[in-house]
Amino acid sequence: MLYRQIAGLCCLFICCSVLAWSDKDQDGVPDKKDACPNTPSGAVVLANGCQRVSQQGDDQSSKAELNHSVFFEFGKHAVLASEYTAIERAYMMMEQVGFSTVTVVGYTDNVGNELFNVKLSIERAESVKAILVKQYAIKPDVIEVIGKGSDAPLSSNRTALDRKKNRRVEIKFK
Template sequence: MNILLRIGLFAVGLLHCVHAFSWQDTDNDGVPDLKDACPHTAADTRVDARGCEKSKRVYLCLPTMSGETYPAQCKLNESVSVHFRFARAEVDYSQWRSIASIATWLTEYPIQLCIVGHTDNVGTAEFNQVLSYDRALSVKKVLVEDYGFSPSRFCVAGKGSIQPIASNASAAGRAQNRRAEFIVQPR
């Protein structure tokens, strides 16, 4: 009897482990939450590979190199960033939703984007310059390899720690500064 109880408990534990490590799909559209650009799709809605309703468009207002917004009818820039862990250039799965939004937007607008990487102020200027460039390159790699965009649609740049958006005096501020941003390139 003792062995049967142990086997039963093991089986229940195994089921809980499988559930804990499975991809979560909150809206049950077949696209994991971490890659779902439209995470609140209604039930029985046909979605594309990004998890968005096939007829629905995702609109973003991105900054241009001249400081305006694109598309021109936009009134306010939307902040779309990919954030990174300390001293890392790999794109974390938690950031795929931001990349999916950009990918959806890129299918609507045949423009070129510059992906600009940034760091916090920890480390040398030389290290941060290389790291910021590598971050932008990592985002480009995801857009090219996982979403199928042409590499020629993107430029990459690294700004190191010279353009913080938050104070580097706190851990939360430094985390905000470890990012890659998207800027529309002029034609």
């Protein structure tokens, strides 16, 4: 009887340990240690889960451009409360690696006309910029805002889930 109880506890411990390893974006970094929890599928990431986008030159003194995404509801430019953690993680990474410029690029899905989508993408980028300025005291003059509309989708826009992935703002810094 005691043996069964011990075996049951061991199984419970092992099962709980397996469940503790959650990696929603499937980048190989557990969610609880992932500084960038929404990296695109197939992206090469650093040890902290953030994507390495490009390298400026070959010398070691240059800094990589890093990219963080904030996602939005359909047709809205207000930052969701659930996305504040993505902005905070981006800021923490900026503080860790240092930065001289920040580029905030807004995107939309392909629903609606492109004039509306470009305007909405700029409003989304401005919303994220406002948070970086107000909450993290980043000087506004080092933040560039760009609106790309439905240009450069992460996903195909064929399904609601694909379109949801495309409604985003990317925070890039060097």
